Amino acid sequence: MPEQNSESEALLRAEELLPPNILDTSTGVEGIVANEIATENELTNRVEPEVSSTYGAASQASENEENVGTSSSPSVSLRRKKVKKRKSEQFDASGYAVPPPQLYFILGSIFMGAFLAALDSTVVTTLLTVISSDLDALPKFSWIATSYLLAMAAFQPLFGKLSDIFGRKCLLILCNLLFSCGCLICALPKHFGGTFTTLIVGRFLTGLSSGGLTTLGTIAMSDLISLRKRGIFQGIANIFFALGASTGGLVGGFISDAYGWRWVFLGQVPLAFIGAVVVYLFMNLPSGSLGLGAQDTDTKSKLKRIDVLGSVTLITALVCAMLAADLGGQKLLYKTWSFAALVTGFVAFSLVFAYVELYSATEPIVPVRLLANRTVLASSLANWFGTMAGFTCLYYIPIYFTTVLEFSSTENGLRFVPSVFLASLSSVGAGFYMKLTGKYLWFAIVTSFLSIVGVIHVALITPTIPVWDQYSLLILPYCGYSAMLTVTLLALIAAVPPEQQASSTSIQYAFRSTGSTLGMSLASAFFQSVLIRNLPTRLQDAAPPDVSPKVLKKVIKNALSNGEYVRVAPEWAINPIKSTYESSCKAAFLFALVTVTLGFISICFVKEHKLHTNIARK
The missing domain is CATH 1.20.1250.20 (MFS general substrate transporter like domains)
Known part of the structure; x- marks a missing residue:
């Protein structure tokens, strides 16, 4: 008797969880499908607060529900099994x-x-x-x-x-x-x-x-x-x-x-x-x-979903852009037909790609329409400009140290250690900040502004820079850049529905990778233009009267092609070489300052979205 009473009470508790059958207006009778949906929603809403505390609670709750109704009618048991399946598919609320x-x-x-x-x-x-x-x-x-x-x-x-x-x-x-x-x-x-x-x-x-x-x-x-x-x-x-x-x-x-x-x-x-x-x-x-x-x-159906035309045109456009950026100005002069063909190919295939993705592709390989989202576009541009600035500083500060201060490769590497270490901490620190506060916009704005301050400091470098400053020169730019990468990625993912997070992430990585190559190409163009324009003139003005034109020509050639030549150059050529390399590096640093500022402006257009504490974003 006690067991039967207990079973009856359990059944009553189970029945209380179930709403009455809902009238299906299309048939005038109690709707089975509608009732099952309502049942699942009702049970989910009632059980969910108890599930969100620990991993595995969902399955435990569902098991308890099933045990309660073992002696119930088949329809109740069936509905409860469906609830169990639904609960087992829920993402972990922790x-x-x-x-x-x-x-x-x-x-x-x-x-x-x-x-x-x-x-x-x-x-x-x-x-x-x-x-x-x-x-x-x-x-x-x-x-x-x-x-x-x-x-x-x-x-x-x-x-x-x-x-x-x-x-x-x-x-x-x-x-x-x-x-x-x-x-x-x-x-x-x-x-x-x-x-x-x-x-x-x-x-x-x-x-x-x-x-x-x-x-x-x-x-x-x-x-x-x-x-x-x-x-x-x-x-x-x-x-x-x-x-x-x-x-x-x-x-x-x-x-x-x-x-x-x-x-x-x-x-x-x-x-x-x-x-x-x-x-x-x-x-x-x-x-x-x-x-x-x-x-x-099946696999065949999946293969049919691939946007082949969009993929081919995008890859071709990016290959043209990367080759033009990598070869332009050095292996291919800017005035040659080969360089013009690469640029034309990039523009043409980019336009075809945009048309295919916007009007032709059933499932675009890169949904260009996502760029209409303010946060997606702003965060991607922040990555684009920020990466240009970051890579410019990364490559041209060692050139400055080598040519102007005559440091060895080991000495250059040692001066990067504090920046790399602190930039890593900055990235993790940004993650902790977002976890604790659930916010990111003002943090991103402040850290991006610090990047500008850091690049200004880099652009004002002089040959008399103290040793402590040599080790700290890249700390602000790199900490700001590292934090920006983490924050903008989270901002971008939070700004789109879960089903678009993969495509939007790919877009941001594309901006980042093209920004590094294009930024290096443009920085090199500024660096080389100043170097080629000024170095021959300065060496000619500094050359003693007894230096033959043949020797002068050789010195100019060596100085233009090898930054370490300053260590073995004739004494009369050392100061002109150092001063020219200094001004050439500063041209690259000014380019970095412009791009990091554009990155900061892009950050200001990012919109704050909620950072959910569960996978389902509810």
């Missing part, structure tokens, strides 16, 4: 889509991918001459770096939409495996067909997959972590990326000296392969996650 132990394995693979992508972009900087000489292709050495950066920039915007179709897990595994294959191809010895062309193919593959590792890693973290906590983990990812970029040259030089340059690439093969295995084993997103891609469709 801010994570998977349990923390599983999350940490996935994040480890993502951080490893970011590290390898950045490492491989700079690991060859100290090896260009060694590799090209070993393969008898010294005049073509620049393609070792260009092929990588070209593939990375051209294909990076595609991964967002492709991951919406095929899923993040599939593409992350593919990119890790392609990265391993690319590095293996680069390391092929000559007796296995390893020629310079083979190396370029390998570098192209690693560049393509690196673009996927960085973009997909960022997108996947948005599937796994709520926006409120997202910034902290993005900051950590930025640390790994910065660590890879800053140590690439050092690691490459050390391994090459100890074991040979091929081991620089071979050493990365197992790391990327392990990353693929970890993703395969642990990246099991909950049912209903956008990161799973298109469900219940």
Whole structure:
């Protein structure tokens, strides 16, 4: 009897949770479908407050509900089973889509991918001459770096939409495996067909997959972590990326000296392969996650959804832009037909791409209409201009130190250590700020303004700069830049619906990658114009009467082509060389000041949106 009473009371409690059948106005009878929807909504609303406290509470609550109604009617039991299924598909209200132990394995693979992508972009900087000489292709050495950066920039915007179709897990595994294959191809010895062309193919593959590792890693973290906590983990990812970029040259030089340059690439093969295995084993997103891609469709149907025309025109336009930026003014003079053809190709294919995405494509590979969103456009432009300024300072401060202050490479590197370290902390600090406050706009404005102050300080550099200032010169610009990357990414994701976060993230990465290449090209144009215009005149004015025209011509040629020539130049030429390089670097710094200011203006147009504490953004 007590058991029956208990069972009856439980059944009554269960029945109280169920609303009465709803009249379906289209049929005049009690609607089964409408009633089940109302039932699910009612149960969800009543149970949800108890679920949001801890991971796993949803499934426990559903189990309790099912146990209560085991002796109820079949319709009640069926409805409760549906509620259980619905609750099991709910994202974790504590801010994570998977349990923390599983999350940490996935994040480890993502951080490893970011590290390898950045490492491989700079690991060859100290090896260009060694590799090209070993393969008898010294005049073509620049393609070792260009092929990588070209593939990375051209294909990076595609991964967002492709991951919406095929899923993040599939593409992350593919990119890790392609990265391993690319590095293996680069390391092929000559007796296995390893020629310079083979190396370029390998570098192209690693560049393509690196673009996927960085973009997909960022997108996947948005599937796994709520926006409120997202910034902290993005900051950590930025640390790994910065660590890879800053140590690439050092690691490459050390391994090459100890074991040979091929081991620089071979050493990365197992790391990327392990990353693929970890993703395969642990990246099991909950049912209903956008990161799973298109469900219940076969591969053929998924392939038909790819915007082929948009992809081809976008890649072609970006390739033309990257080649024009990389070759223009040096290997291709600005007045040549070749350079004009690249610029024309960029403009033409960009217009075709925009037309296809706006009016033709059923599912645009890059939804251009997203740029009509104020925050998407503003945050992307902030990345574009900010990256131009950041890379200009990164490359031309060492040139200033080398030519004007006559520092060695080691002395240059040591002076970057405080900036890299504090910039990493700045990125994570931005994440903590957003987690604690749920805000980001004024933080972004203040840190961007500090970047302007820092670049002004860089532009005012003099040869008498004190030692302490040499070590702190890049702290403000880099801390501001690092914080900006984290904040604008979160602002962009928060400004669009969850189903558009992958495409919008790809757009921002495209702005960032093209900004680095285009910024370096424009900064180089300003630097070279001042150098070429002033150096010959200053050396001619400073040359003693007994210096022959032949010797003067040789000094001018060496000074224009080699920044370290100042260390071995004739005494009469040292001051003119230093002063000209100083003014040339300052022309690049002024360009950086203009672009960082434009980035600050772009930040001011970003709109504040709510940073949700759960994955479902509710």
